[in-house]
Amino acid sequence: MVLLNQVLVLLLVSVIVFIIDINKKFFPVPVVLVLVGMALSSLSLFSDFSVSHDVLYDIFIPGLIFVSAYQFSAQALKKNAGIILTFSTLGMLATVLLLGTGVYWVSSFFEPLSWSVSFLLAAILVPTDPVSVVSILKGSGGSEEVSDIVEGESLVNDGTSIVIFTILLSMVQSGNSFSALNFLESFTYVSLGGIGIGLVFGWILSQAIHITSHHEYQVILSILIAYGGFTLAEMVNASGVLATVVSGILLSFAFSKHDEKEDEFRDSLGGFWNVVEPTLSSILFLFIGIQSVHYIHFQKPIIWITATIFFVLSILARFLVLGSTLLVVPSWRRKFEHLNSGLFLLSWAGIKGTMSVVLILWAESTLTIDNSVFLISVAFITTLFSFIFQSAGVYPLSRFLKKVDHSET
Template identity: 85%
Template sequence: MPVVLVLAGMALSFLPLFSDFSVSHDVLYDIFIPGLIFVSAYQFSAYAFKKNAGIILTFSTVGMLLTALLLGTGIYWVSSFFVPLTWAVSFLLAAILVPTDPVSVVSILKDSGGSKEVSEIVEGESLVNDGTSIVIFTILLSMVQSGDAFSPLNFLESFTYVSLGGIGIGLAFGWILSQAIHITSHHEYQVILSILIAYGGFTLAELVNASGVLATVVSGLMLSFAFSKHEEKEEEFRESLSGFWNVIEPTLSSVLFLFIGIQSVQYTNFQDPTIWITAFIVFILSILSRFLVLGGTLLVVPPWRKKFKHLNSGLFLLSWAGIKGTMSVVLLLWAESALAIDNSASLISVAFITTLFSFIFQSAGVYPLSLFLEKVDKNEA
């Protein structure tokens, strides 16, 4: 469904009514992202998170940093043959392209026939790495805007503050929500409370230059843990929340994917084949970078390999399921409005086309890949 909506949006962009359509990153980031992230977080199984916490947190933090480092290096090398980019800009583009999309990944992978452990790890990773990607992106964007050279020390200092600030605010708001749900039994008040927590924590974190996405993720996960501890006691509250968010979430995601499709046509340069070639190379590099980092991580930590019945199949599926989508588009629009550098139009076009390649090809390929790998595993057994 997400791919269909994006393609429908691209078709709509050619109609006169939508020819001048434009949506800012502020609208997507401040209105769509908190709601989508919150519902994905609180509906994510607390048991699945605890069971896979180590691998999820490693993949979405250290793994993402290493993936961005590899991909940024590859982009710097590739760009030298087409449109040379600085190290900071190359890493900025990598930061835009490394987050996996919890909206598209969860909706596709769960129906793809893939193994349960892969689905749980990808879903958990995609929740946390959205917050990580925002932190990496904002720091690198600030460096590009100021013209400063990339400094590992300054990067780590900023990364620590923004991440810990978002997590701290998320813990506070999550605790408030888990306690306040017992104050009233009115469904309307409970729903309003969840909205205030989802958007209030996000807004407060952004005001103090911390990660609003991480704050929303953490508060949602805390609610999931509260549900898991008192399932019968909290069932009524869960039902009242689901009655609201199960309508709002698909509405937000459907509109968002249509927006992405409509907006993407403005940034797809059909006249310059160099941009498409570059985008395709970057697309391949993004998959390869993710594969190398995930594979290296599983080799370094032997106990994590035992989570997969078939390690090679799990690794291939994990790598392919790293679909770029919602967050990458938000960061792209953010970069477009903030950058004032040479070749910025080409840079945005390459990034947008790379995101479309990922969203369409990887989304469409998850199901057949899972079937193929399942067949291979049966033949080897």
């Protein structure tokens, strides 16, 4: 009964926030929900509230990932496939390597972390969450190219981040030192396994468009594809997130053919998922806000100092990796009318959010190392810094860079 009351209150709060929707272009609704969740933690109804990573990962993530994937523009993906895939795979690996090195060096001055744990923390802080950033970028008159790349990258790198995280977590748990060969072997199996299952499930769903015209069955089938592919992939130790992403992307390509039946299918799915998605996301962000209070230790300034440094390092590492990648490939540089502005926006828009929180809770439930409390608290505060400050800064930064570009032309 308590759980039901909690969920009903959270639903009511989320509806009120979405209705008010004050200054959404400046301050995204998800950020408001997290802050409201932090305030709700002081109520007696939520005094004993706790959510596990299993609930977030198995219930919330597949649905949210599937909606993002099938609603992502197939045209935008075709146009930016190379840069999106590179940023979300090789770029993510390079960012983990660079940020992990920085974490290892900085932690030696405060709370020394091993190489494996440093890379694990970096893997937690690397996945990006576009929340309302994409709509803010477009609403500010920013580059549509940047918006498409940020959205596509965040979609794919959710799956990549899970793969990297689980491999590093197993190394930390087993006490093994970091091995590049073992890492690459595991990364290949988990990634290709998830992609393969996603291709099969996505093909089934795209073909089912032409089999039945019953909207109810089509919606049920989409649920089975979103959660079934995810569950099957996880059962064989492959990436469930990648499986769901791939199946959703295949469906997006099916929609792009503009067949009349596919348009009807899109409408029927939208009627269901356009209600489910904001419901899941709003409750999820309130969950994050309530849960985060457990990890904020104001009496330990060393945690806040370390988190601040890691927050800055995460932005710097992303900037260096993205900048180096764009410099290496001239055709990608030409995608941006103003390269410097595009690079700054791409770097700043790499906001940590939902996936980072899931990975933090996952690490907390399994890690047994001596400094795990310090690690989890720093990771959570760093994620909150990114989620709040970067989200709030997207609009003014976009507008400022736009003025600078106009003044130079």
